[in-house]
Amino acid sequence: MKYMLLIYNDPAQQPKFGTPEFDQFMTGYFAANERMKSDGVLIASEALQGVQTATSLRRKAGKVETMDGPFAETREYLGGYYVIEAPDLDAALTYAALIPSADFGTIEVRPLMDYNPAG
Amino acid sequence: MPQAIPGPAHAMAAAALLDRTMQTDRSRLVAILSASLRDISLAEDVLQEAAVSALTHWGRNGTPASPAGWLLKVAQRKAIDRLRKTSRHSRVTEALALLTNDDLMPDKDFIPDERLRLIFACCHPALEPKSRVALTLRTVCGLTTAEIARAFLDADTTMGQRLSRAKAKIAATGIPFAIPGPDQWAERLNTVLTAVYLIFTTGYVNRLDETRDLCHEAEFLARLINQLRPDDPEIEGALAMILLIGARRFARVSPNGASLPPDEQDRGLWDADKIAEGRHVLETAVRRRAPGPFQIKAAVADCHMSHPGPDWPQISVLYAALWRFEPTPVVGLNGAVAIARAGDLTRGLSLIEDFKEALSDYQPWHAARADLLARSGNVDAAREAYGQAIERATTDADALFLRRRLNEIR
Structure with a gap:
């Protein structure tokens, strides 16, 4: 099954660039990436730019409304994701636990919808 | 020469045998079917269909030597039919491969006990705690939705929805029907034993006129887990705790209906056999020298029954x-x-x-x-x-x- 590991965190809680904590944080990400690649489970992975770059859009009564910032008023924002292929939820959770942001944010694990173009 | 004359006697014998088989083997059959289908609802549905077939077939052709094996084979065939009709998911292909591989099909006279795998799926931390308890009672203990609803003071429909949501989540998110590996074992076992304990405490405060006694179900589950995974000190600890607290059950309320703490209870009302068994199981656990929360809680329950009163320093x-x-x-x-x-x-x-x-x-x-x-x-x-x-x-x-x-x- 394919799972998306969605990384939510509060940017204020994230280690600051240039600190030893930040280096450790990045080392953790490199290690997680390497492990997912060498296990052959990694399908895709991206990090998003900061939430201050977000623009949200909705259509109301046929009219497009565009606004600054993310839609939801929360402290934890989507910061990036992995898409992995794992045999079951437990395996997916094991990979999710490798993501360093789990120390101060939340990793949400969701199975992808399974479309079969053949039928 | 086998009797092949259909008649009311045959039909009645078939119905009685089916009834008994479903009572004694239902959870084992659901466990095996769920593990290969990775879907409890589907497992329950095809088993139900197999039971309906059994009624006609057994009534007409006589009863099989292994009724449970017969039901399993027929349920698996029905599952294959269903999956072929609706094979939209890649997961289905895996299930089909498992079901159609005869090497993996259990011998009809020997049905392996996969209930521990079912228990770990039902008590997965990705499910709500109350759903874990409800699902375990439904699939492993065989309680009806109405019985579970009554125990938790819920409406039947609310409990029915809770059960379907939990089963749907297991299927959709790929919660495995598997015994966790060593790195996850302690945490996942604790989740399972906590669900069993929650069943026990719910029964402990319930009135005794329920059709199914949850204390009894919790004790059954603890014994089953201990039997399927022997020599684990925490499982033994949970069983000991359930026995030791359960021993005081009929003394916990005074004749006028007020709760009584252990040191004010009539010791004559304590169940001496349960205490003896609980202490024996706890001693076995403690000798393994791997302490854990359930062993400690069992020891606390034991210390509340010390002579002449609770051993507070030890507690x-x-x-x-x-x-x-x-x-x-x-x-x-x-x-x-x-x-x-x-x-x-x-x-x-x-x-x-x-x-x-x-x-x-x-x-x-x-x-x-x-x-x-x-x-x-x-x-x-x-x-x-x-x-x-x-x-x-x-x-x-x-x-x-x-x-x-x-x-x-x-």
């Missing part, structure tokens, strides 16, 4: 050990009470205050504080605390007990 040591595994306010509260009852009232009372905020709506916090205040001679404060406790009492028995205590200090 306070046990709560200090439990705190290392479970640093929760409730464990802290119980530890504070044990310290006070062991002799250090002042320290116990001051420790209780540490949990004031976390437990401000928890009746036992107010009741424990009231009791310790009364013991330290602070009568007015004790009265007020009993008043707070009575307001928060969740059962009539607890309210009666607290009122009696309040009257005793007047």
Whole structure:
């Protein structure tokens, strides 16, 4: 099954660039990436730019409304994701636990919808 | 020459045999089918269809040598048919491969017991705690939705929806029907045993006129898990705890309906066989020298039954050990009470205050504080605390007990 590991965190809680904590944080990400690649489970992975770059859009009564910032008023924002292929939820959770942001944010694990173009 | 004459006697024999087989083997069949289909709803559906077929086939052709094996084979065939019709998912292909591979199909005379895998799926931490309990009672213990709803004071439809949501989540998210590996074992086992304990405590406070006694179901589950995974000290600890607390069940309420703490109970009403078995199981667990929260809780239950009264110094040591595994306010509260009852009232009372905020709506916090205040001679404060406790009492028995205590200090 394919799972998306969605990384939510509060940017204020994230280690600051240039600190030893930040280096450790990045080392953790490199290690997680390497492990997912060498296990052959990694399908895709991206990090998003900061939430201050977000623009949200909705259509109301046929009219497009565009606004600054993310839609939801929360402290934890989507910061990036992995898409992995794992045999079951437990395996997916094991990979999710490798993501360093789990120390101060939340990793949400969701199975992808399974479309079969053949039928 | 086999009897092949269909008739009412055949039909009745078939129905009786089917009834008995479904009673004794249903959970094992659901477990095997769920493990290969990775879908409890589908497993239950195809087993139900197989049971309907059994009624006609057995009535017409006579009953099979292995009724459970017959049901399993037919249910698997029905599952294959269904999956072929609706094969939209890649997961389905895997299930089909499993089902159609004869090497993996159990011999019809030997049905392996896969119930532990089913239990770990039902008690997966990705499900809500209440759903874990409900699903385990439904699939492993075979309670009806109505029986589970009654035990948790829910409407049938609410409980039915809860069960379907949980089954759907297991199928959709790929929760495995698997026994966790060593790195996840301790945490996942604790989740399973916690669900079993929750079943037990729900039964403990329920009235005894329920059709299915949840204390009995919890004991059954603990024994089953212990049998399927022998020699695990925490499983033994959970079983011992259920036996030791269960032994006091019929003494926990006074003839006028008020709750009684263990040191005020009529010891003659304690179940001596359960105590003996519980102590034996606990000793076996402790000899394995791998302490854990359930063993400690079982030891606490045992110490409450010491002669001539509870062994409070030992209980306070046990709560200090439990705190290392479970640093929760409730464990802290119980530890504070044990310290006070062991002799250090002042320290116990001051420790209780540490949990004031976390437990401000928890009746036992107010009741424990009231009791310790009364013991330290602070009568007015004790009265007020009993008043707070009575307001928060969740059962009539607890309210009666607290009122009696309040009257005793007047």
